[in-house]
Amino acid sequence: MKKSLRILLASPRGFCAGVARAIEIVDKALERFGPPIYVHHEIVHNPHILDDFRARGVIFVDHPDEVPTGGRMIVSAHGAPPATFERSRTRGLRLVDATCPLVTKVHREVSHYVRRGRRVILIGHRGHAEVIGTSGHAGEEFDLVETAEDARTLPIRPGVDYAYATQTTLSVEDTADVVGVLRERIPEIAEPLRSDICYATTNRQAAVRTIAPRCDGMVIVGGSNSSNSRRLVDAARAAGCPRTWFVSRGADAPLAEFDALKTLGISSGASTPERLVDELVDALERRFAVDVETVSVTTEEEQYKLPSLSALHG
Numbered sequence: 001m002k003k004s005l006r007i008l009l010a011s012p013r014g015f016c017a018g019v020a021r022a023i024e025i026v027d028k029a030l031e032r033f034g035p036p037i038y039v040h041h042e043i044v045h046n047p048h049i050l051d052d053f054r055a056r057g058v059i060f061v062d063h064p065d066e067v068p069t070g071g072r073m074i075v076s077a078h079g080a081p082p083a084t085f086e087r088s089r090t091r092g093l094r095l096v097d098a099t100c101p102l103v104t105k106v107h108r109e110v111s112h113y114v115r116r117g118r119r120v121i122l123i124g125h126r127g128h129a130e131v132i133g134t135s136g137h138a139g140e141e142f143d144l145v146e147t148a149e150d151a152r153t154l155p156i157r158p159g160v161d162y163a164y165a166t167q168t169t170l171s172v173e174d175t176a177d178v179v180g181v182l183r184e185r186i187p188e189i190a191e192p193l194r195s196d197i198c199y200a201t202t203n204r205q206a207a208v209r210t211i212a213p214r215c216d217g218m219v220i221v222g223g224s225n226s227s228n229s230r231r232l233v234d235a236a237r238a239a240g241c242p243r244t245w246f247v248s249r250g251a252d253a254p255l256a257e258f259d260a261l262k263t264l265g266i267s268s269g270a271s272t273p274e275r276l277v278d279e280l281v282d283a284l285e286r287r288f289a290v291d292v293e294t295v296s297v298t299t300e301e302e303q304y305k306l307p308s309l310s311a312l313h314g
């Protein structure tokens with residue numbers, strides 16, 4: 001007889017509006033123009049999506065110079081610095097921007113601060129594609145802090161007006177700590193009217209925090225370089241579920257380790273296709289007598305308009 005296992009599915013989970021839009025842009029570009037379509041950086045941080053696109057003729061590049069003159073290039077959902085767009089134009093590339101509108105919002109804020117003569121403190125992960133893109137709007141000099149400790153030790157320049165902005169996919173709680181330190185050290189610091197951490201990141205973390213106390217194990221499905229997926233692991237552990245596994249797809253889950261569990265939580269990052277969660281649930285159903293409950297903390301209705309693809313013509 002199969003052992004019983006209760007599964008709590010966190011909701012919302014999986015694709016956000018920005019990821020769905022970026023994928024649709026590449027899909028439509030392939031349909032309309034055929035391969036090759038070049039994409040600056042990984043369109044979204046999920047290896048399975050990238051493999052599917054590679055098989056259909058998408059070539060991922062790190063720099064516009066890797067694209068032949070006149071080639072068709074799409075900028076990923078994470079955005080890119082202005083220099084990438086300038087270089088692409090100089091090289092005569094046909095360009096469409098799939099930057100998530102919520103990342104673009106942060107770019108605009110940062111540019112606004114710089115125009116007002118403020119020095120920007122960017123809260124985010126060094127080397128992450130979104131941070132590289134946003135820092136390109138932050139003027140000649142800016143500061144990057146990753147942790148509350150960084151914020152505590154950041155040299156503050158007298159007579160300088162500061163502002164801060166954050167990566168969209170950070171831990172809500174850790175970022176609140178970093179911002180708390182900055183506000184204490186720089187009481188006049190300018191800040192976004194609404195948090196830069198996006199709705200999708202916030203909702204997915206809230207859903208994981210809600211189910212974590214009811215679970216004795218949790219699986220987060222996501223790409224290894226997906227910031228928002230990684231933060232779900234942190235959220236689960238911080239909310240009381242220390243046995244949290246991070247897997248790229250259901251087939252990678254250590255099913256034998258779940259034999260000791262009564263209740264397993266499942267969630268997935270904003271760039272994770274739902275089929276990878278389905279694959280995990282199917283594998284669990286083969287091994288256990290499962291009882292699945294979806295726990296929803298909110299519903300999401302965000303949808304972002306696709307840009308015109310006319311710039312790819314010709």
Ligand code: SF4
Nearest residue numbers: 016018019100168198
């Ligand atoms: S995680 Fe947030 S910022 Fe990133 S693509 Fe999705 S909605 Fe946009």
